[in-house]
């Protein structure tokens with residue numbers, strides 16, 4: 561689309577705004593000659609038009625990927641570790657002498673396993689937590705063939721609970737556990753229901769640990785490698801519920817070079833300058849306004 565027609569279109573948007581009329585239900589996003597034109601177009605949109613643009617992006621993209629962080633789970637009632645009221649700032653007399661980063665570290669698991677499991681059982685039992693609108697919309701997108709997959713830093717299993725099947729958990733899952741010696745896998749209740757201070761494998765007697773990436777550990781390689789491949793292949797990336805301050809999500813986000821980038825997060829994030837659409841809002845509320853065809 562030429563520069564003149566973009567200017568005409570921007571003018572048309574202004575006129576429609578002035579008349580209090582939204583654009584047509586299906587917004588047509590033009591092809592842009594330059595990044596500057598693209599930025600001007602998206603920055604000129606009203607909140608309502610941003611939702612229309614989001615829907616148009618979803619409608620026209622063929623490989624959509626969602627990259628999510630703690631903010632996706634907070635709307636289900638799980639505290640964000642790093643937020644003001646999150647786990648990392650909670651004063652807990654029992655564990656007060658340890659930093660949360662230590663309590664969720666490989667060091668703690670190995671050197672103070674009783675403390676580790678007490679903390680883990682009290683703070684990371686998410687079995688009764690329910691999925692929310694964002695999880696359910698992503699599952700619907702997957703079912704309708706509009707989502708290649710979800711990449712998540714969360715360990716709560718809420719995407720699967722919401723109906724998603726294509727989920728890459730780059731920090732593992734608190735709902736899985738395994739024996740550190742014989743590698744036998746145990747179900748989601750095992751660590752939480754087990755009454756031993758440190759759960760032991762009935763088969764070989766060694767420790768059973770949660771299948772999560774602890775501080776001081778490397779990310780699970782297959783999940784991360786597959787996440788990289790998904791991101792590189794995507795033509796639309798929706799980043800939600802993360803400030804992109806944690807290394808792995810930020811790294812993945814920087815690997816994206818597709819057509820559309822959308823960020824939905826209540827607070828500011830580090831990559832907003834690169835995004836086409838930015839929503840500082842509830843992720844469930846924004847995702848719920850995506851309307852999928854049959």
Ligand SMILES: [Zn+2]
Pocket residue numbers: 739740741742743744761762763764765766
């Ligand atoms: Zn074992």
